[in-house]
């Protein structure tokens with residue numbers, strides 16, 4: 383669970399600065415996400431269908447609240463918004479590069495370009511996983 387320092391051990395003695403407000407909103411976002419975590423965990427731990435339905439609905443509402451606070455944070459602290467946008471862009475670029483079809487295409491291209499490689503042409507990261515899986519699936523009687 384996130385643990386943020388409590389900037390207000392008692393009542394707020396004065397009006398917050400925008401910097402303090404931004405930190406308070408970060409705490410509010412964390413509290414909303416913690417609530418989502420809690421409600422989903424409780425939903426998964428019960429077989430009561432009514433409780434599951436209500437917990438899931440409330441968890442979704444908390445995600446809306448987290449979005450509202452996040453939007454507010456980006457207004458109060460534009461640097462946070464710009465940095466978050468950098469993160470969105472980085473993931474977008476990363477996933478574009480690593481899309482499965484493109485990985486396969488890159489592997490085929492590399493094989494074609496490096497036909498003198500010592501690795502067998504069929505050897506890819508995916509095939510290593512398959513080989514390892516097959517090796518661990520020996521009949522029970524064969525295990526030591």
Ligand SMILES: [Fe+2]
Nearest residue numbers: 414443444447
């Ligand atoms: Fe909430």
